[in-house]
Amino acid sequence: MKPRVKSTIFIFMLMLAIFLSGCVNENSDNGNIQNEDENTKNIIYSSSPEDISQLTMLETFKYDFDFDGTEEEINLYTSAQKDSKGEIMWDDGQVFKLIILDSNENFVLFDEYVQLGKVNYYVYLEKDVFTISIISPRTASLTITDYVYDKDVNGFLEKKLIEKTTDINMLKI
Numbered sequence: 001m002k003p004r005v006k007s008t009i010f011i012f013m014l015m016l017a018i019f020l021s022g023c024v025n026e027n028s029d030n031g032n033i034q035n036e037d038e039n040t041k042n043i044i045y046s047s048s049p050e051d052i053s054q055l056t057m058l059e060t061f062k063y064d065f066d067f068d069g070t071e072e073e074i075n076l077y078t079s080a081q082k083d084s085k086g087e088i089m090w091d092d093g094q095v096f097k098l099i100i101l102d103s104n105e106n107f108v109l110f111d112e113y114v115q116l117g118k119v120n121y122y123v124y125l126e127k128d129v130f131t132i133s134i135i136s137p138r139t140a141s142l143t144i145t146d147y148v149y150d151k152d153v154n155g156f157l158e159k160k161l162i163e164k165t166t167d168i169n170m171l172k173i
């Protein structure tokens with residue numbers, strides 16, 4: 001009887017070991033996926049100045065978010081042009097760009113052709129961290145994206161908070 005009990009215990013321990021190793025693997029897999037999510041967050045670094053001469057500025061806001069003593073300009077532009085009276089000639093779709101102008105560099109946070117929709121941005125400090133939120137409602141989508149300034153890398157971390165792009169039939173923009 002004794003050898004049989006021993007072998008039963010051995011098999012039980014073996015199965016337990018296999019089960020536990022499976023759990024460990026599963027946990028480490030989840031950990032990897034989380035790490036990948038962290039890594040795939042988009043960081044927007046500065047680029048050389050954009051040609052903004054053909055764009056129409058819709059809104060501007062100035063703030064010294066990198067504390068170098070000079071205010072940056074946070075500007076929303078559209079490709080729609082103004083008529084002779086200075087009114088914007090909106091088409092069904094146009095390009096919107098949110099560009100931050102610094103003394104010798106730009107951050108292009110948003111650059112999209114927007115069909116039947118709007119782009120609004122909000123600038124604020126969240127726990128003293130400079131943050132811009134862009135909300136874009138369109139006939140078939142709704143997106144809210146945060147751009148959080150990281151002074152260590154001098155870039156903006158893009159966080160897609162809401163990204164509804166399917167089955168949306170916008171009734172009121």
Ligand SMILES: [Ca+2]
Nearest residue numbers: 064066068070
């Ligand atoms: Ca500055």
